[in-house]
Amino acid sequence: MEPTNLHAGDSVAWSRAVLAYPAALGWSLHYVLNGPERHAFEAGAGVAYEVKLSAADTASWAPGLYRWVALAINGDQRVTVDTGTIQVDPNWETASPEDVRTHAARMVALIEAALEKRIPKDQQSYEIDGMRLDRIPIERLRELRMQYQRELGSQRRPSGPTGRTIKARL
Structure with missing residues (x-):
């Protein structure tokens, strides 16, 4: 077939x-x-x-x-x-280099980079010449990081038995 x-x-x-x-x-x-x-x-x-x-x-x-x-x-x-x-x-012999990380792994890295840049500034928003820029609040970035870290953790866990002992009384 x-x-x-x-x-x-x-x-x-x-x-x-x-x-x-x-x-x-x-x-x-x-x-x-x-x-x-x-x-x-x-x-x-x-x-x-x-x-x-x-x-x-x-x-x-x-x-x-x-x-x-x-x-x-x-x-x-x-x-x-x-x-x-x-x-x-793709043909691995001729394929262009690419980021093979999962979406969750890429998001964790991006959020952590954003958090690192924000700590010294800690500005929520600012305005220059009538143009306003709002940033995602640090609390929301931390929530998103936790969400993506959980998703990434579940992707990395092997499927199948968890290795935990389950006791049963018959």
Whole structure:
């Protein structure tokens, strides 16, 4: 069956049996992926159709969510066999550097930087030439920092058993 996720630049292979539209009767199976880009390719014929994409085939695929369709084609006949989605992740060999921290981690860092800059000034608002600038109150920044720290803590905790002992009397 079709993959749901792949990294651009990875080789990928799968097979799909389409008994109603066999290659022996002249049918072929085509795939079209549509998302950030459009990609089309044909599956190899056999008892089950085989798709084999090399690393070079997927190397330049743009990351993002793609919708795919599998089409059985025989002459001027075309039948949609199946549809689905596939997430294409970046090609790590060619990807640009990026901040991979979670939203919560980025927010904690930004709030802490804002708090550090505010302590010496401690001005809530000021006005220059009729332009007024209001700052987020320090108390609100501290509340937001606590909220994002809790979110960050829950992201870092492993899922599953907590390691705590639970006692039960039977």
